[in-house]
Amino acid sequence: MMRNYVIRWSFFMIGLAIMALGITLTIKGQKLGISPWDVLHVGLFQQFGLTVGSWSIIMGILIITVLVIMTKKPPRVGAILNMVLVGVFIDFFNWLLPEPASWTGIVVVFLLGIVAMGYGVGIYVSADMGTGPRDSVMMLLVEKTGWKISRVRRGLDIVVLAAGFGLGGPVGIGTIITALFVGTIVHLSLPQSTIVLNRLLDRKQVIEGEHLASKKA
DSSP states (O other): OHHHHHHHHHHHHHHHHHHHHHHHHHHHTGGGOOOHHHHHHHHHHHHHOSOHHHHHHHHHHHHHHHHHHHHOOOOOHHHHHHHHHHHHHHHHHHHHSOOOOSHHHHHHHHHHHHHHHHHHHHHHHHTTSOOOHHHHHHHHHHHHHOOOHHHHHHHHHHHHHHHHHHTTOOOOHHHHHHHHHHHHHHHHHHHHHHHHHHHHTTOSOHHHHHHHHHHHO
């Protein structure tokens, strides 16, 4: 039991770190545009002050509050850790990684960031230790509507992007690419990550777990 617990938390932490790395890489390539949620955070910052990080936390708190009201369940520890640790990881990677020196570097870094974001989300969500505020909304809508993760993620990103653009947040071609493709990558990475996790947990019913992963996606 303890072994499984450690494996799940390890998956959760690794996924958060990979997702944060992806976010940092897209920020390094921000000349192409930033992600829809960051467009919203920057737009709120431009209109009302505070900092972009503060608005990210405020939005997370608001989303968790709404989810608690809707589901009548308290947030899981993982959801709280997500809010805190992703910011810490982003700051670390931002300090560690150099700025790309050319447009080719910017494009490569940005595209790698999108892939890392999508796989990071898939890995940490598969651990089932609690999703972050934004991904919790995504998973709740998937559960309620029966739609594919890629469709729900894309729809959420487009709505958030529209709100951020209305507030004056910066939008570029990279923003559109992120909105369209991160959800698709999560759609692929979540079942893959769940299969790997099930095998690491050494479950007897691996086939059933794989079927569940495919159903989630």
